[in-house]
Amino acid sequence: MSATLAADEALARRRAAGERVLSMASGEIGLPVLPALADRLAAAATENAYGSVPGSPALRTAVAGYWERRGMPVDPDLVVAGPGSKSLLFAVLLAIGGDVIVPVPSWVSYAAQARLVGARPIPVPIRPGQGGVPDPTRLREAVADARASGRRPRAVIVTVPDNPTGTIASEATVRELAATARELDLIVVSDEIYGDLVYDGSAPAVSPALHAPERTVVTTGLTKNLAVGGWRTGVARLPDGEPGRALHTRLVAVASQIWSSPPAPVQAAAAYAFGEPPEVVERVAASRRLHETVVRAVAARFTAVGAKLHPVAATCYLYPDFEPLRDHLADAHGVHDGDALAALFSERYGIGVLPASAFGEPGRPLRIRAATSHFYGETAERRTAALEAADPPALPWIRESVDRVGEALADLTGRADLAGLAGPADLTGAQVPSALAPHP
Amino acid sequence: MSATLAADEALARRRAAGERVLSMASGEIGLPVLPALADRLAAAATENAYGSVPGSPALRTAVAGYWERRGMPVDPDLVVAGPGSKSLLFAVLLAIGGDVIVPVPSWVSYAAQARLVGARPIPVPIRPGQGGVPDPTRLREAVADARASGRRPRAVIVTVPDNPTGTIASEATVRELAATARELDLIVVSDEIYGDLVYDGSAPAVSPALHAPERTVVTTGLTKNLAVGGWRTGVARLPDGEPGRALHTRLVAVASQIWSSPPAPVQAAAAYAFGEPPEVVERVAASRRLHETVVRAVAARFTAVGAKLHPVAATCYLYPDFEPLRDHLADAHGVHDGDALAALFSERYGIGVLPASAFGEPGRPLRIRAATSHFYGETAERRTAALEAADPPALPWIRESVDRVGEALADLTGRADLAGLAGPADLTGAQVPSALAPHP
Numbered sequence: 001m002s003a004t005l006a007a008d009e010a011l012a013r014r015r016a017a018g019e020r021v022l023s024m025a026s027g028e029i030g031l032p033v034l035p036a037l038a039d040r041l042a043a044a045a046t047e048n049a050y051g052s053v054p055g056s057p058a059l060r061t062a063v064a065g066y067w068e069r070r071g072m073p074v075d076p077d078l079v080v081a082g083p084g085s086k087s088l089l090f091a092v093l094l095a096i097g098g099d100v101i102v103p104v105p106s107w108v109s110y111a112a113q114a115r116l117v118g119a120r121p122i123p124v125p126i127r128p129g130q131g132g133v134p135d136p137t138r139l140r141e142a143v144a145d146a147r148a149s150g151r152r153p154r155a156v157i158v159t160v161p162d163n164p165t166g167t168i169a170s171e172a173t174v175r176e177l178a179a180t181a182r183e184l185d186l187i188v189v190s191d192e193i194y195g196d197l198v199y200d201g202s203a204p205a206v207s208p209a210l211h212a213p214e215r216t217v218v219t220t221g222l223t224k225n226l227a228v229g230g231w232r233t234g235v236a237r238l239p240d241g242e243p244g245r246a247l248h249t250r251l252v253a254v255a256s257q258i259w260s261s262p263p264a265p266v267q268a269a270a271a272y273a274f275g276e277p278p279e280v281v282e283r284v285a286a287s288r289r290l291h292e293t294v295v296r297a298v299a300a301r302f303t304a305v306g307a308k309l310h311p312v313a314a315t316c317y318l319y320p321d322f323e324p325l326r327d328h329l330a331d332a333h334g335v336h337d338g339d340a341l342a343a344l345f346s347e348r349y350g351i352g353v354l355p356a357s358a359f360g361e362p363g364r365p366l367r368i369r370a371a372t373s374h375f376y377g378e379t380a381e382r383r384t385a386a387l388e389a390a391d392p393p394a395l396p397w398i399r400e401s402v403d404r405v406g407e408a409l410a411d412l413t414g415r416a417d418l419a420g421l422a423g424p425a426d427l428t429g430a431q432v433p434s435a436l437a438p439h440p
Numbered sequence: 441m442s443a444t445l446a447a448d449e450a451l452a453r454r455r456a457a458g459e460r461v462l463s464m465a466s467g468e469i470g471l472p473v474l475p476a477l478a479d480r481l482a483a484a485a486t487e488n489a490y491g492s493v494p495g496s497p498a499l500r501t502a503v504a505g506y507w508e509r510r511g512m513p514v515d516p517d518l519v520v521a522g523p524g525s526k527s528l529l530f531a532v533l534l535a536i537g538g539d540v541i542v543p544v545p546s547w548v549s550y551a552a553q554a555r556l557v558g559a560r561p562i563p564v565p566i567r568p569g570q571g572g573v574p575d576p577t578r579l580r581e582a583v584a585d586a587r588a589s590g591r592r593p594r595a596v597i598v599t600v601p602d603n604p605t606g607t608i609a610s611e612a613t614v615r616e617l618a619a620t621a622r623e624l625d626l627i628v629v630s631d632e633i634y635g636d637l638v639y640d641g642s643a644p645a646v647s648p649a650l651h652a653p654e655r656t657v658v659t660t661g662l663t664k665n666l667a668v669g670g671w672r673t674g675v676a677r678l679p680d681g682e683p684g685r686a687l688h689t690r691l692v693a694v695a696s697q698i699w700s701s702p703p704a705p706v707q708a709a710a711a712y713a714f715g716e717p718p719e720v721v722e723r724v725a726a727s728r729r730l731h732e733t734v735v736r737a738v739a740a741r742f743t744a745v746g747a748k749l750h751p752v753a754a755t756c757y758l759y760p761d762f763e764p765l766r767d768h769l770a771d772a773h774g775v776h777d778g779d780a781l782a783a784l785f786s787e788r789y790g791i792g793v794l795p796a797s798a799f800g801e802p803g804r805p806l807r808i809r810a811a812t813s814h815f816y817g818e819t820a821e822r823r824t825a826a827l828e829a830a831d832p833p834a835l836p837w838i839r840e841s842v843d844r845v846g847e848a849l850a851d852l853t854g855r856a857d858l859a860g861l862a863g864p865a866d867l868t869g870a871q872v873p874s875a876l877a878p879h880p
Contacts, residue, residue, distance in 0.1 A: 001493075001689075001692065001693040001696050002493075002693075002696035002697055002700070005490065005493055005696045005700060005701075006696070008490070009492060009493070028489065028490055032486065032488070033485070033486050033488045038485040038486045039485070041481075041482075041485040041705060042481075042482035042483075042485040043482075045473070045478040045479070045481040045482040045485075046472065046473050046478045046820075047670060048472070048473045048667055048668045048669065048670045048671060049468065049669070049670045050445065050448070050468055050669050050670050051670060052449060053441075053442075053445055053449070083523045083527075083672065083699055083703065084699055084700055086697070086698065086699065086700055087523075087698055087699050090697065090698050094556060109697050112697045113697055113698075116534060116694065116697055116698070117558075118557075118558045227488055228488045229488065229489070229490050229700070230487060230488045230489045230490050230491060230701065230703065230704035230705075231488060231703055231704065231705065232523065232699060232700065232701070232702070232703045249441075252441065253441040253442075254556065256441050256442035256445045256446070257442055257526070257530070257549050257552045257553055257556055258526065258527055258530050258553075258556070258698075259523055259524055259526065259527050259672060259699075260442070260445060260524055260526055260669070260672065261445075261670065261672070262672070263523065263670065263671055263672045263703050263706060264670035264671065265481060265670075265671065265705070265706075266703060266705075380486075
């Protein structure tokens with residue numbers, strides 16, 4: 001079971017039972033649908049034909065335009081749409097065959113999907129701060145070892161920008177990964193679902209498709225930039241050239257046997273979104289600003305208590321490392337690893353986070369992933385207000401969540417004096433606030 | 441690549457190129473969305489959360505009611521919704537593991553899906569007229585052989601009512617299949633997507649879930665009864681008891697890694713549909729009547745020229761056998777098998793049908809599957825008129841398609857004298873009509 005989806009469901013049950021829980025487990029984007037986008041879906045409600053397996057020509061043409069505007073033109077016939085980029089990643093792995101190199105840490109589903117298709121995931125650590133890209137040097141060693149022992153690695157997955165670390169691998173790292181993949185004859189599967197959520201517009205994430213165009217499959221979707229995860233819509237960009245076209249043929253065959261075609265009404269709305277009219281561009285920009293301000297506010301709470309954190313450059317994720325606090329966590333809470341740390345967040349503070357182990361990290365790292373995308377409000381009104389606010393962390397409901405994280409961290413680390421520091425809100429008075437009481 | 445989807449796309453290309461083609465290849469239902477159903481989808485266009493992996497409680501409760509009204513009550517917690525029953529069948533096979541017995545003939549995707557999940561399909565013929573259910577006697581032999589050779593058959597797929605034959609296995613056959621599955625410790629995967637399209641309401645298809653409730657997974661959807669194939673919505677009913685609940689857990693885990701959850705707006709509409717308010721019941725009844733009248737008109741054309749056809753009792757499919765015409769087909773057209781026969785229909789008459797080989801039939805049977813579900817008109821207005829007509833085959837555009845089949849069959853069999861017989865329309869005059877001219 002997907003760890004993020006399982007965590008979300010567990011938190012939803014607790015909330016339904018009356019508990020005051022704060023979800024930082026899944027990266028589901030808690031924002032409303034852009035009204036113009038919902039209108040497009042509603043207008044397409046009478047569309048009921050299967051249509052083309054890889055998606056309608058209108059959708060594939062719009063997606064090709066989306067990539068062309070990012071310096072990655074593509075023949076619309078090499079675009080494949082599916083019910084979510086997750087589904088496409090699964091089908092791509094099935095169509096490629098062979099074992100799969102996954103970065104460590106990386107999104108919960110890559111390794112699980114590899115196992116489901118009968119492949120073995122081969123974990124390769126990232127370089128510090130270069131989230132989502134297996135260290136090319138260690139990639140070379142791991143593939144040599146795997147091949148020496150009779151395994152058949154055929155693909156390497158990368159995530160730019162990265163989940164869970166919120167970092168973006170540098171162009172140098174991506175270029176080196178691309179060259180190594182070519183040297184090792186690996187297909188690069190580049191998950192770029194966070195591509196539009198890079199905070200600094202002058203420093204976009206670099207796709208391996210620019211450096212190894214003949215062997216890179218790119219996937220993205222509307223789940224993260226337009227908050228329509230529940231619509232299930234993703235797209236893949238296949239490489240040109242004979243091997244890429246052969247892979248396209250296999251991918252479409254797999255798609256035809258698993259899901260037939262993406263939901264037709266959603267395709268119509270997605271074609272509009274990938275066309276990026278001004279209102280869509282504005283909404284994505286507003287979401288990006290919102291994520292950035294809230295992530296920065298929360299990041300400050302983690303660093304204030306001494307957790308280490310690579311600067312978050314994209315997404316709505318923080319991946320703090322409590323290693324500097326290892327002794328205190330052991331002494332005060334009997335916590336020796338990320339799993340126990342995540343359990344403590346959940347049980348003592350009612351805050352759902354995921355441990356490093358969910359992202360494939362071995363050993364006993366004191367790392368967790370915390371997503372801020374559920375902070376924007378429980379109602380459409382609040383969420384819209386969050387999108388429109390000049391200073392979102394100053395909104396009372398967002399401030400409350402950020403403060404709650406700060407208070408939990410202060411209690412956790414025995415630094416109650418720091419609870420209110422480095423955030424937009426100050427805690428006055430020396431009393432431990434009620435939110436610090438152990439969670440029922 | 442799915443043979444039905446591939447055939448549809450090929451025909452669509454020919455039509456776009458200006459050819460006059462008649463699609464009888466795929467069973468996509470050429471009918472409009474019930475307006476009230478489209479309204480529900482449109483009203484749910486702002487729903488963008490993933491929600492629960494197996495589908496919303498509202499949807500699962502509605503689906504449980506649907507099955508309860510058919511004498512098959514189920515705990516809503518054992519209902520799993522997905523993006524199409526095709527997706528669910530794939531995930532069920534993956535969750536079960538092991539090899540899979542498939543009936544011969546059977547729907548194009550079962551064997552393909554089994555191969556995709558790394559299993560081997562084990563073909564077992566049906567008994568004559570008992571479409572969709574592997575002959576229990578031969579099933580026992582096949583499983584014994586497979587186990588003796590080290591294979592691990594774990595599931596048997598049945599289709600009631602059946603695609604491609606349009607027949608419904610008798611209760612005796614289903615009961616015997618269920619008993620044999622229990623004896624052999626096989627899980628029964630019962631595809632009941634045509635369950636609402638049984639012409640005779642007093643003789644519904646019998647589900648193996650009634651005879652082997654502890655080991656039968658049932659799947660269905662809204663694709664066939666409400667013509668929303670392009671919406672991608674299916675549901676599965678898992679068996680109660682410990683093994684069934686364990687399978688449910690595995691199925692939900694697989695679903696969480698492949699598609700996360702069914703599209704949220706579609707779930708809202710599906711919950712309404714599975715609740716079966718009067719207008720939905722009426723629409724399904726009208727569709728059923730339409731299918732029946734058109735299938736009967738077309739069936740008469742096939743039998744008039746001497747093809748054999750088991751009485752069609754459900755669906756919109758005919759599976760005629762041209763064996764009695766083997767000598768003529770060989771002499772006049774050089775046709776010796778179903779593939780050549782289907783090619784002749786396509787090339788000479790512009791009529792798309794599928795050969796028996798697409799349904800896993802070995803050897804050189806002169807059988808094809810012909811679907812009538814594209815006959816209802818090219819526009820929403822005509823399709824609605826077809827639904828509302830007292831005598832649909834008398835509508836000019838349906839009559840034209842039925843006549844075209846009759847004329848093709850007359851030419852094919854050298855029985856031009858029979859072209860107009862047994863149908864609602866008469867061909868007067870001895871001249872070969874223009875539709876008989878070889879197709880460009």
